[in-house]
Amino acid sequence: MNAVEIEEAVSQLVSQPFDPDEFPFAFLEAYGNKETTVKRLRKGNSNKSKMEGGVLQRNNIHIATCEPGAVADTLRQLQEARETAKNKAKFVLATDGEELQAENLNSGETLACAYPDFHQHFTFFFELAGISTVKEIRESSFDIKATGRLNKLYMELLRANPDWATPERKQDMNHFMARLIFCFFAEDTSIFAGDNLFTGTVEQMSAPDASNMHEIIGELFRAMDVKTEEREAQGIRTWARKFPYVNGELFSGATDCPRFTKIARSYLLHVGRLDWQQINPDIFGSMIQAVADEDERGSLGMHYTSVPNILKVLNPLFLDELREQLEEAGDNPRKLLNLRKRIARIRVFDPACGSGNFLVIAYKQLREIEHEINLRRGEPDRPTEIPLTNFRGIEIKGFSAEIARLALIIAEYQCDVLYLGQQLALAEFLPLDAENWITCGNALRLNWLTVCPPTGTGVELGGDDLFSALQQQANIDFENEGGETFICGNPPYLGSTWQSKEQKSDLKEIFAKYTKSWKSLDYVAGWFMKAAEYGTHTNASAAFVSTNSICQGQQVPILWPLIFKKEYEISFAHTSFKWANLASYNAGVTVVIVGISSQPNKVRRLFSLDEQNETIEKKAENINAYLTPSENVIVQKISKPMSEVYEMRFGNKPVxxxxxxxxxxxxxxxxxxxxxxxxxxxxxxxSAEFIRGLxxxxxxxxxxxxxxxxxxxxxxxxxxxxxxxxxxxxxxxxxxxxxxxxxxxxxNISEVWTIVVPRTSSERRRFLPTGLIGNYATVTSETFALFDAPLWNLALIASKLHLVWIATVCGKLKTDYRYSNTLGWNTFPVPQLTTKNKEDLTRCAEDILLARERHFPATIAELYDPEKMPEDLRHAHERNDEVLERIYIGRRFKNDTERLEKLFELYTEMTAKKSDRS
Known part of the structure; x- marks a missing residue:
């Protein structure tokens, strides 16, 4: 179940009369348990609870209903019950139908509320439904609830108005929904004078059968686009004149509305009765985007980019520097004023803005810094000098573009309320500016200079004519001249295999003039190249979330020399981590964050995760295209090993x-x-025969x-x-x-043994699946082979060091490791090994092979399943890694970034020596 479905199920549960015998089972169904699972619990076959009225689901929750007034005591009994701990329950919950109390036993977080209000806290138990409990989503129950209600309204309107579902009218429907969202927000935040003004007027003036609903709403929309003094002359109905003049192009143009059914009318009134003051533009845009997107509607309420992840992009791109400047300024009025002026001129540009998450977070962060400046200067009530039009975006989906603009408008109002108070916020809010600074279009086809023109930067543009042309083409001028531009976002990734013809054509348009190998690039590469091209006219810095494949394997020598040729360098990066959505069953794609700049700081920042999954930061003089603190080297295939290892050859090709x-x-x-x-x-x-034992x-x-x-x-x-x-x-x-x-x-066949290396293997495995076969067998070209090589070579191949090198320089086939002898083995930097080193590594290889033998007939696939790997085999590999890494640096490496740093250092030295010899 997705978040919206859970909210609806919980709301329905608490709306029914409380049944103490039925509640535990209805609760579990609301959080996605299948009917067969609940049936087993009802029979008591898998119910381990010994408490009266208790139901215990192993690894999940221990629930008990009780007599009125006994909730606290019952919860304590659940916490102390032996079966709770024995069955590893994550939650305990007690209720008497009047009160509900619960505890997350892992985090210690508690919940206490009136039973009828339980639906307002439904996110507390998300973990039971396999949804990760990100803090921001846990605090956004309103956004999920509003999304679900809007989706019901949207679907009912499409059902009743099939002509509005056509491509020709889809944009009209999306614009209609954006208008409704604004009205719901405005009536609950005093933007509209009077309580419940919009919903109340619609309910009062429309017929119960909804026959005139479209006319009533259309008249309200028309009124909000006409100045107050002109309304009588334009025939605005008296009951609509109490609405303010909104402008901002939100209500301009056609005011016709889809026709409503009685059901649609009830849905709209239901949505309007929610408390829209609680809307969170950081997350709401992402969720509401799914309402109008047919492809995403199945995962409604699951779309969310967390604020911490967004800040991994924005902080090192520009926010950290601003905060450092604020710290340095202290209470110095002049320095604070200069910083405020700088902030007011900053442009943030997201050329794949979706529903505006990055822009909203950037705006709110800058407002926070500006407010601190105003406080230090003794000007707490000073209106903001940060214009919304400095936050530009491109989005290919029309509704998302509308929601992005609306989310920014809401964010501005909420910041004004927070920093200036309700009265001043209202005075500043209406009428809205008419400009539309979020562009709907294909970012890889548009000229970014026309969307975010580099005015007043002092950068040579190629003459006044170009400057003027850019100004004329731009949607709107910037209010504050001379500012910096920061490009950011999370563009679509799409590897070459999954790209449509149109997307291939987009990349061709960008890259064909530079390289013939562009077809191998991920779709996200287009944004990096466009940012570098944009930078030839301005000193803009950029940072994008990207699949890690653009910094691995064959894409590196295609893309990054082109970026570097544009005089852009990598200014900061975050190495591979999971960019997950809400659902824990979807672990998320592995991504990197790469910042590029034509004027980077002398010290570059490289972020990575250590073995405990904690973020660590390393300062470096340079970050190369493999996201390693090293020189800008590109690893190329070579025919023979550059280290003193044995030759690895292709297996036998049958033909x-x-x-x-x-x-x-x-x-x-x-x-x-x-x-x-x-x-x-x-x-x-x-590969398959060796790994799976076929x-x-x-x-x-x-x-x-x-x-x-x-x-x-x-x-x-x-x-x-x-x-x-x-x-x-x-x-x-x-x-x-x-x-x-x-x-x-x-x-080819060995005299004694063959060390086998499959060409393709799963990225889930912590070690490459290498091993030995005797002279009774041979290998196909789906493997590589070292014929009669000493066993210390196997120890190298089985190491974490070698896996990290392969993953980086060879890249992957889809998500699997794709081994290459000429690119991975022949380039693998191995220091000079002593006889003692080789003996120690040989012993390590033998220990790995012996550990496998102890688990015969288990296959490589079974032995190296990360969830089931035998402890003795894991220990043998850990010992192998320790012995090898001590050969390299005298200790274990802290993380993969440190491993790669040493490997690239050695690689650079070895290639330099080879070049000198030649």
């Missing part, structure tokens, strides 16, 4: 049309005796055994089929191989 490779059943059908099987058959491993075989026919093999009809038939397949191929090298149709392209 056989499936005729040389055999399944277990195929092998049985050949009816070979033991001598024939030993002579002509080998076990063969690709059985596969190959005809292994040496040249001097060919005559004998050809006398066996099943083999002869398969050899002939291979020959025909290769001759029919368009590949000339395959044609040539038809001369030896009894063999694969390569015939």
């Amino acid at each position: 056989d049309g499936g005729n040389l490779l055999l399944s277990k059943d195929d092998l049985s059908s050949l009816n070979f005796n033991n001598i024939q099987q030993k002579k002509f058959i080998r076990r063969i491993y690709g 059985s596969r075989y190959v005809l292994w026919i040496k040249d001097d055994h060919l005559e004998e093999a050809s006398m066996i009809p099943p083999i002869s038939k398969r050899i002939e089929a291979v020959k025909e397949m290769r001759l029919a191929s368009r590949d000339k090298s395959a044609n040539k191989m038809a001369e030896r149709a009894h063999q694969m392209r390569e015939m």
